[in-house]
Amino acid sequence: MIRNAFSRALVAGRAGFLQLAPQSASVAGCRHMSKVAESDEQLTARYVQYFESKDIDHWWLSKHINDLAGTDAVPEPDIIKACLHACRRLNDIAMAVRFMEIVHFKCGNRVKEIYPYVLQEVGPTLKELGIPTPEELGMDKPQLALEDVYDM
Amino acid sequence: MIESWIAMATVTGTLLRRCSRLSAAAAPLSTSARALGGGGLPTVVERHGNRMVIGYGFNGEPNYIDRVDYPIPAVRFKEDNAQIKVLREKERGDWKKLTKEEVQELYRATFCRSFAEMQAPTGEWKLVLGGTMLACSIAVWIYLFMKVFVYEKLPDTITNPEKVEAQVQRMIDLRMNPVQGIASEWDYEKGQWKN
Numbered sequence: 174m175i176r177n178a179f180s181r182a183l184v185a186g187r188a189g190f191l192q193l194a195p196q197s198a199s200v201a202g203c204r205h206m207s208k209v210a211e212s213d214e215q216l217t218a219r220y221v222q223y224f225e226s227k228d229i230d231h232w233w234l235s236k237h238i239n240d241l242a243g244t245d246a247v248p249e250p251d252i253i254k255a256c257l258h259a260c261r262r263l264n265d266i267a268m269a270v271r272f273m274e275i276v277h278f279k280c281g282n283r284v285k286e287i288y289p290y291v292l293q294e295v296g297p298t299l300k301e302l303g304i305p306t307p308e309e310l311g312m313d314k315p316q317l318a319l320e321d322v323y324d325m
Numbered sequence: 326m327i328e329s330w331i332a333m334a335t336v337t338g339t340l341l342r343r344c345s346r347l348s349a350a351a352a353p354l355s356t357s358a359r360a361l362g363g364g365g366l367p368t369v370v371e372r373h374g375n376r377m378v379i380g381y382g383f384n385g386e387p388n389y390i391d392r393v394d395y396p397i398p399a400v401r402f403k404e405d406n407a408q409i410k411v412l413r414e415k416e417r418g419d420w421k422k423l424t425k426e427e428v429q430e431l432y433r434a435t436f437c438r439s440f441a442e443m444q445a446p447t448g449e450w451k452l453v454l455g456g457t458m459l460a461c462s463i464a465v466w467i468y469l470f471m472k473v474f475v476y477e478k479l480p481d482t483i484t485n486p487e488k489v490e491a492q493v494q495r496m497i498d499l500r501m502n503p504v505q506g507i508a509s510e511w512d513y514e515k516g517q518w519k520n
Contacts, residue, residue, distance in 0.1 A: 231377070231379045231380060232379070232380045232381065233380075234380075234397075235379050235380030235381070235397035236380055236381060238396065238397050239380070239395050239396065239397050242393070242394060242395065242396050242397075243394060243395070261420070264413075264416050264417045265416070265435070266416055266420055266423065266428055266431055266432075267428075267431045267432040267434065267435035267436060268397070268435070270428065270432050271396060271397065271432070271435075271436060274396075274439060274440040274441075275396050275440070277440065278393060278396075278440050302420055303419060303420035303421030303422075303423070304420060305425060305428055307439070307440075307441075309425070310425055310428060310429055310432075312429075312432075312439045312440075312441060313441055314441050315439075315441050315442040315445040316439070316441075316442065317438070317442060318442075318445075319437070319438055319442065321447075
């Protein structure tokens with residue numbers, strides 16, 4: 174009797190597995206995530222959309238720039254252009270210069286490969302808006318020294 | 326001695342000046358400060374003066390700090406004075422008409438340090454290296470002191486070569502560590518060390 178029940182349970186279990194198998198194979202890739210992973214193109218499009226929105230203000234601009242600075246990536250030229258235009262609409266050239274510095278910083282160890290490419294892509298926009306790069310301003314090297322608060 | 330007096334006087338003077346400046350700046354007190362009987366330091370919101378609050382600070386408060394991982398602080402670095410206001414009016418127009426000095430000035434009004442300045446070397450490594458080496462040399466002097474004045478001489482069984490040799494011979498005779506140790510190095514048939 175017990176053996177009978179056992180074997181039946183086994184059969185039922187196997188059947189259940191067989192039915193589930195094809196489904197679980199397709200779901201396995203993202204089962205542990207609550208959201209589908211975002212592709213690079215989607216991320217770029219999202220940020221371009223953020224920066225191009227007409228009702229952007231300083232709060233949202235700084236939030237998106239800070240978020241970008243927190244990612245482990247260099248912003249795409251499309252994002253940079255959109256951000257520079259957003260700075261222009263908000264009449265904040267300091268933010269635009271700062272953003273170019275952020276891009277330079279985000280290039281990390283491969284700054285010699287990536288930064289010239291970025292400048293080549295974004296150069297026309299910089300010229301059009303009249304934004305000087307940090308290098309043109311001489312800000313790629315330290316200009317002012319700040320006294321340490323512990324030495325005051 | 327005199328120098329330390331001067332240093333103390335300078336520190337006291339700076340503190341006093343800061344306190345007087347704070348009390349002057351704290352004219353409109355916050356509700357909470359007034360409820361607690363007035364006086365005291367101004368709240369963080371009152372301290373940013375008429376600086377423009379740009380966004381959300383790294384810890385949610387309207388404060389300024391230069392960070393590479395959170396590069397846009399919550400408030401502008403400088404308050405708007407007359408000169409900056411003129412520049413801001415000019416900033417509304419074509420940016421090509423701004424000179425580099427004006428752009429610099431606008432940048433410095435919003436931010437304190439540029440990225441290059443944030444990442445500039447501080448030279449602190451020299452202090453750290455010097456301190457470490459100082460500590461190491463003190464340890465060496467302590468060792469020498471102990472060696473000369475505290476510990477007794479090494480025992481005879483270590484310093485006398487004859488006794489050391491006899492001890493090694495005894496280890497070989499007892500066949501100690503025959504697999505990887507001393508006895509495995511000794512050739513018992515020829516009565517000498519293996520090559």
